Amino acid sequence: MNKRFIRTALTPALLSLTMGMALSSVAWAESEEAFHASQSARAKATEAFRANDLNAALAAMEEALRHRPGHALLLANVAYLAAATGDGGRAVEAAKEYAALGLVPGAAIRDKIKQAITPNAWRTLEAAFEKNTTPVSFPWIEAALPADLELVEGIALGEDDTLYAATVVSGGIYRVERGKATLLVDAKQHEFGSFFAIMMHEGALYATFARVEQTPGHEGDEGQTGLAKIDPKTGDILFTWVLPGGTADQQIADLTVTDDGTIYLSDAQGKKVWRVVGEGLDLAFSHNGFMSPQGIVKLPQIGLILADYGRGLWLLDEGTGNVTLMDPPEDTTLLGIDGLIAHKCKLVAIQNGVSPQRIVEVSFVGTTISGVTVIAQELEGWFEPTLGVSTPRGILYVAASQWPKYGKWGAIREGHAEPAPTPIMFLQDRD
Numbered sequence: 001m002n003k004r005f006i007r008t009a010l011t012p013a014l015l016s017l018t019m020g021m022a023l024s025s026v027a028w029a030e031s032e033e034a035f036h037a038s039q040s041a042r043a044k045a046t047e048a049f050r051a052n053d054l055n056a057a058l059a060a061m062e063e064a065l066r067h068r069p070g071h072a073l074l075l076a077n078v079a080y081l082a083a084a085t086g087d088g089g090r091a092v093e094a095a096k097e098y099a100a101l102g103l104v105p106g107a108a109i110r111d112k113i114k115q116a117i118t119p120n121a122w123r124t125l126e127a128a129f130e131k132n133t134t135p136v137s138f139p140w141i142e143a144a145l146p147a148d149l150e151l152v153e154g155i156a157l158g159e160d161d162t163l164y165a166a167t168v169v170s171g172g173i174y175r176v177e178r179g180k181a182t183l184l185v186d187a188k189q190h191e192f193g194s195f196f197a198i199m200m201h202e203g204a205l206y207a208t209f210a211r212v213e214q215t216p217g218h219e220g221d222e223g224q225t226g227l228a229k230i231d232p233k234t235g236d237i238l239f240t241w242v243l244p245g246g247t248a249d250q251q252i253a254d255l256t257v258t259d260d261g262t263i264y265l266s267d268a269q270g271k272k273v274w275r276v277v278g279e280g281l282d283l284a285f286s287h288n289g290f291m292s293p294q295g296i297v298k299l300p301q302i303g304l305i306l307a308d309y310g311r312g313l314w315l316l317d318e319g320t321g322n323v324t325l326m327d328p329p330e331d332t333t334l335l336g337i338d339g340l341i342a343h344k345c346k347l348v349a350i351q352n353g354v355s356p357q358r359i360v361e362v363s364f365v366g367t368t369i370s371g372v373t374v375i376a377q378e379l380e381g382w383f384e385p386t387l388g389v390s391t392p393r394g395i396l397y398v399a400a401s402q403w404p405k406y407g408k409w410g411a412i413r414e415g416h417a418e419p420a421p422t423p424i425m426f427l428q429d430r431d
Helices: 011-017 032-050 056-069 074-083 088-100 107-116 119-131
Strands: 141-145 152-159 163-167 172-177 180-186 192-203 205-208 226-230 236-243 254-257 261-267 272-277 280-286 291-298 305-308 312-316 323-325 337-343 345-349 359-365 368-377 388-391 394-398 422-428
Touching: 032 074, 056 074, 056 107, 074 088, 074 107, 088 107, 107 119, 119 368, 141 172, 152 388, 152 394, 163 192, 163 422, 172 236, 180 226, 180 261, 192 254, 205 254, 236 280, 254 337, 261 291, 272 291, 291 345, 305 337, 337 388, 337 394, 345 388
Parallel strands: 152 192, 254 291, 291 337
Antiparallel strands: 141 422, 152 163, 163 172, 172 180, 192 205, 205 226, 226 236, 254 261, 261 272, 272 280, 291 305, 305 312, 312 323, 337 345, 345 359, 359 368, 388 394, 394 422
16 A cells, blocks of 8 residues: 555665564564664664765664664664675674564575675575465465456455455456456546555445555646545445545555444555544544554454554554554564454454565454464465455455556556456465
């Protein structure tokens, strides 16, 4: 959902690394003071790197890591800089900690480390990285959407199990029946730009919309962002809620509807959460620690939960407006989460911001996260899974949005293949 604006790396060669983020194997309660101190040190490291002062860059990156121990983006950058400055021992140490999180750094990082350490040390690291790419579960394709539905982001199911798909580049909402996709709503006709998340509620479709870099013909901050209510039979627009100010530093991304009918919307670039109130949108939650709000759901007995691509999971108190960053358990990551799904009183998260990409189930004791279990990982046919929907038998999800293929106006980036059909996969319940 346009998470790309938080991809901040030392060099373009490291872009494959920067979304692989995790937390330490030791549970770490991240304070806001530590977060902002780390961000400041990281900015100094980037400035030093651009000035080709690698020693200063490494020192500043180490400082950033001290404030956020075990943060994989920082760990991998430390490993790269240590290798680049000839400190193979530190490079191995940081890389081992990274691998212990179940992750694999990008090719540029691996190559730099390999050049700086002994063959035996590299073989040990390489074995750990390979172990982390072991597939979990198996690919069960429920449907394959045609290739001309470009950049499918979200899906919904009607009461009759009719599948609906929302697209970014094609800019449409489609009804899918018997393998045939029929255009239901054309974003261009309504100046919506692109569609993102979509869900069914009380017989109507609700879809978020905005203009982003991949929206064909999009220029600057033109256009609007908000929520559309749609008749799923006719495609008629029943109502729209629009944020004032267009798409300048704001993008409504995901949505959820609570049991009492309240609709909440995450604002990925505005770093806020909005609530539908009558014919308008009211600010529900804001915090200077938000980085990139994405999936949002309400879980029984726990409350409203927001996925933040760069921070983890936030607990949102509907009564007070307070927000609390939820501490991670040991040996896990809560970062890089795109979609959240409330499934049979459980929380399922789609993490396309880690490598390998995965789907996890998050367990709770009260409102404390007690465990994170990988239930799908590194499956054949995946190419940046995004959002999904709960069904009586399991999770239905977009397995290959193909986000990395698309650049400005939806053009295929250099070096990428043409769009392929989008598999919608099914993840069956384990019990």
